[in-house]
Amino acid sequence: MSQIETFYEVMRSQGITRRSFMKYCSLTAAALGLGPAFVPKIAHAMETKPRTPVIWVHGLECTCCSESFIRSAHPLAKDVVLSMISLDYDDTLMAAAGHQAEAALQDTIDKYKGNYILAVEGNPPLNEDGMYCIVGGKPFVDQLKHAAEHAKAIISWGACASYGCVQAAKPNPTRATPVHKVITDKPIIKVPGCPPIAEVMTGVITYMLTFDRLPELDRQGRPAMFYSQRIHDKCYRRPHFDAGQFVEAWDDENARKGYCLYKMGCKGPTTYNACSTVRWNEGVSFPIQSGHGCIGCSEDGFWDQGSFYNRVTDLTQFGVEANADKIGMAAAGVVGGGIALHAAVSALKSAQKKTQSSKEEV
Amino acid sequence: MEQKTVPPRDPEADPLSTSRLTGDATDQDIESIRRRTSVFVYEWPVRLWHWINAALIMILIGTGWLIASPLPSMNFAEATFQFVMGYNRFIHFAAGQLLTVAFAARVYWALVGNHHSKQLFYVPVWKKSWWKEVVHELRWYAFLEDVPKKYVGHNPLAQVAMFFFMTVGITFMLLTGWALYAEGAGQGSLPDLAMGWLIAWVQNTQVLHSLHHLGMWFIIIFMMIHIYAAIREDIMSRQSMVSTMISGHRTFKDDLPD
Numbered sequence: 001m002s003q004i005e006t007f008y009e010v011m012r013s014q015g016i017t018r019r020s021f022m023k024y025c026s027l028t029a030a031a032l033g034l035g036p037a038f039v040p041k042i043a044h045a046m047e048t049k050p051r052t053p054v055i056w057v058h059g060l061e062c063t064c065c066s067e068s069f070i071r072s073a074h075p076l077a078k079d080v081v082l083s084m085i086s087l088d089y090d091d092t093l094m095a096a097a098g099h100q101a102e103a104a105l106q107d108t109i110d111k112y113k114g115n116y117i118l119a120v121e122g123n124p125p126l127n128e129d130g131m132y133c134i135v136g137g138k139p140f141v142d143q144l145k146h147a148a149e150h151a152k153a154i155i156s157w158g159a160c161a162s163y164g165c166v167q168a169a170k171p172n173p174t175r176a177t178p179v180h181k182v183i184t185d186k187p188i189i190k191v192p193g194c195p196p197i198a199e200v201m202t203g204v205i206t207y208m209l210t211f212d213r214l215p216e217l218d219r220q221g222r223p224a225m226f227y228s229q230r231i232h233d234k235c236y237r238r239p240h241f242d243a244g245q246f247v248e249a250w251d252d253e254n255a256r257k258g259y260c261l262y263k264m265g266c267k268g269p270t271t272y273n274a275c276s277t278v279r280w281n282e283g284v285s286f287p288i289q290s291g292h293g294c295i296g297c298s299e300d301g302f303w304d305q306g307s308f309y310n311r312v313t314d315l316t317q318f319g320v321e322a323n324a325d326k327i328g329m330a331a332a333g334v335v336g337g338g339i340a341l342h343a344a345v346s347a348l349k350s351a352q353k354k355t356q357s358s359k360e361e362v
Numbered sequence: 363m364e365q366k367t368v369p370p371r372d373p374e375a376d377p378l379s380t381s382r383l384t385g386d387a388t389d390q391d392i393e394s395i396r397r398r399t400s401v402f403v404y405e406w407p408v409r410l411w412h413w414i415n416a417a418l419i420m421i422l423i424g425t426g427w428l429i430a431s432p433l434p435s436m437n438f439a440e441a442t443f444q445f446v447m448g449y450n451r452f453i454h455f456a457a458g459q460l461l462t463v464a465f466a467a468r469v470y471w472a473l474v475g476n477h478h479s480k481q482l483f484y485v486p487v488w489k490k491s492w493w494k495e496v497v498h499e500l501r502w503y504a505f506l507e508d509v510p511k512k513y514v515g516h517n518p519l520a521q522v523a524m525f526f527f528m529t530v531g532i533t534f535m536l537l538t539g540w541a542l543y544a545e546g547a548g549q550g551s552l553p554d555l556a557m558g559w560l561i562a563w564v565q566n567t568q569v570l571h572s573l574h575h576l577g578m579w580f581i582i583i584f585m586m587i588h589i590y591a592a593i594r595e596d597i598m599s600r601q602s603m604v605s606t607m608i609s610g611h612r613t614f615k616d617d618l619p620d
Binding site for chain 2: 163218219220224228229230233239240241242243244245246247248254259262263267269270296299300301302305311312313315323324325327328329331332335336339342343345346349350353
């Protein structure tokens with residue numbers, strides 16, 4: 001690797017025609033919500049810019065982000081981006097292993113100081129000095145800090161890196177901690193989801209490579225182009241929600257008709273993601289389309305929000321299986337009983353007082 | 363022509379007993395009227411706000427309940443023309459927006475209105491005399507006092523309840539409600555610019571839904587206590603309660619100094 005190749009060179013060397021390359025550029029522009037005028041811009045960037053090295057590290061995670069990523073609908077995106085990062089470091093996908101792999105990591109860090117993007121899949125557990133996740137003989141938190149030190153920017157892949165996901169669910173025994181709470185001095189872009197949509201992942205990387213900057217982020221640090229609206233806002237079953245047509249049981253007639261899954265606990269109304277627009281597996285389907293409500297996997301702490309199958313969810317702070325209605329009704333019941341009792345005593349007291357005063361008058 | 367003259371007043375007669383208003387009054391009634399006094403407490407904006415607020419809260423509870431637990435699925439028209447959930451949510455949002463305007467107007471009136479219009483917005487914890495009255499009021503509700511005190515405005519316990527349930531409670535519901543509304547209005551919209559920070563703060567808006575829902579129960583519990591206490595005080599205390607929120611006048615049942 002004497003000289004860094006451009007994306008275009010990599011693509012051509014993989015046997016991709018110029019025609020397909022241009023197609024990829026226009027599709028990417030569309031995916032990023034850019035006008036046709038940006039197609040030549042993307043093509044130009046791809047042709048001339050040296051590839052930005054990406055280091056992809058893995059902490060506590062299940063590799064579903066990687067699994068999603070390599071299934072990016074547009075095969076070119078997969079080929080390009082994957083060949084690019086596997087060259088540098090991704091312990092799951094790279095050919096090298098053991099000391100060789102760790103050497104490749106160090107090599108990339110030294111060579112591209114301040115210029116590489118660090119992609120983090122999973123998160124570091126901080127309890128017991130990080131011993132719950134060991135990579136290359138060292139706690140993952142050390143590798144993360146080391147790799148982050150000279151990174152240009154960090155991508156937090158998936159719910160783990162962005163929010164903590166299942167390993168950070170209460171009571172979080174290993175103190176699994178999202179990346180932005182460990183690395184505080186670098187620009188971090190969160191791409192939550194369990195896993196994130198493949199096209200969203202490649203879209204984010206392509207944007208960063210093309211424009212050499214982070215995409216516009218929302219308040220929570222997520223790329224606004226994919227996470228600014230709720231599943232609910234773009235759900236194709238939304239008309240049934242507005243009409244008051246709901247699935248009442250998994251196997252009822254309404255489920256067959258494809259009514260709204262709100263009553264089955266769909267978290268679409270509180271989940272920001274692109275599932276209802278981009279969908280999954282080359283736009284084939286997404287959870288709601290296949291008849292199951294959204295579980296809100298791209299939201300912070302979605303494991304701790306009670307059942308996936310209730311709208312009024314359990315509040316674990318109040319013990320097992322107590323939701324806002326149960327707590328409210330119990331409290332209202334106690335207060336109501338108190339009022340009734342108080343009213344009864346008040347009536348007795350005043351009756352007693354009346355008899356006393358009438359006796360006094362006599 | 364016969365001149366119409368007012369019959370000469372009997373200097374000995376009690377003016378109350380000859381008044382037309384008290385024509386059917388017994389001697390005891392007249393004696394009672396003599397001892398009653400009245401103070402104008404609640405100006406019209408305060409009274410109007412009270413009843414608008416009460417009506418809106420009832421609407422918000424009803425529609426809010428149906429948002430969390432919608433009516434059984436129905437199918438009487440094509441989905442396009444059957445806007446059941448849509449109308450329900452519209453009513454909830456519209457009532458919430460009216461509640462916001464009404465509350466803002468009420469805050470404004472606390473600034474320009476009379477002394478009693480301010481009572482809702484603070485708890486005078488720094489006043490020793492206020493604490494003494496809190497203790498007295500607690501004893502009265504615990505049946506340890508035979509005779510209640512007279513109050514022109516809220517009694518200290520009522521003031522605490524008003525402050526926490528209404529001022530704090532409504533503010534809480536407005537903040538969480540507008541944040542939830544901002545979700546639908548979309549990023550960059552006015553509600554989002556105003557309340558989006560709350561979404562970012564709680565991160566997962568399912569939490570906001572739960573908090574907003576608990577807030578409803580908080581206000582339901584207040585309603586129960588409020589209505590019970592108002593009726594009980596109207597019967598057992600030494601002043602008017604319910605009618606005061608209609609006429610604005612607080613009337614007292616006796617003129618005893620204490």
